[in-house]
Amino acid sequence: MKTGLLNILKGTFLISGDAPKNWLFIIFTSFLATIMIGSSHSADKKVHQIAALNEEVKELRSEFVDVRSDMQQLKLESTVMHIVEVNGLFPSQVPPKQIKVKSQINQNPKSTVIPKSKD
Numbered sequence: 001m002k003t004g005l006l007n008i009l010k011g012t013f014l015i016s017g018d019a020p021k022n023w024l025f026i027i028f029t030s031f032l033a034t035i036m037i038g039s040s041h042s043a044d045k046k047v048h049q050i051a052a053l054n055e056e057v058k059e060l061r062s063e064f065v066d067v068r069s070d071m072q073q074l075k076l077e078s079t080v081m082h083i084v085e086v087n088g089l090f091p092s093q094v095p096p097k098q099i100k101v102k103s104q105i106n107q108n109p110k111s112t113v114i115p116k117s118k119d
Contacts, residue, residue: 007013013022073079081091 013019016022084090
């Protein structure tokens, strides 16, 4: 047991007769470890980006709600009246008149009939 551990610590398995097989395995595992570390860093980076974007969405949604409530306040008739009073505009004291348009279609039905052609 001590000699096996001592041989591993000395690195004799790297210079013995089966060394090329051991080197290939070590290179392969090192390559896989490098790929795993890279993909882990990439995943962590994406998680941080998603968290930042979610935070930005919350801020933008809050800003949207604030702006929408301000716009609803500005659209009120009383607010519009106060704004236009500065320019000297006031509501009319006379109610508006309704305009009625009479349709001229079908007043003379005989003139609108198109005769069929005899083909």
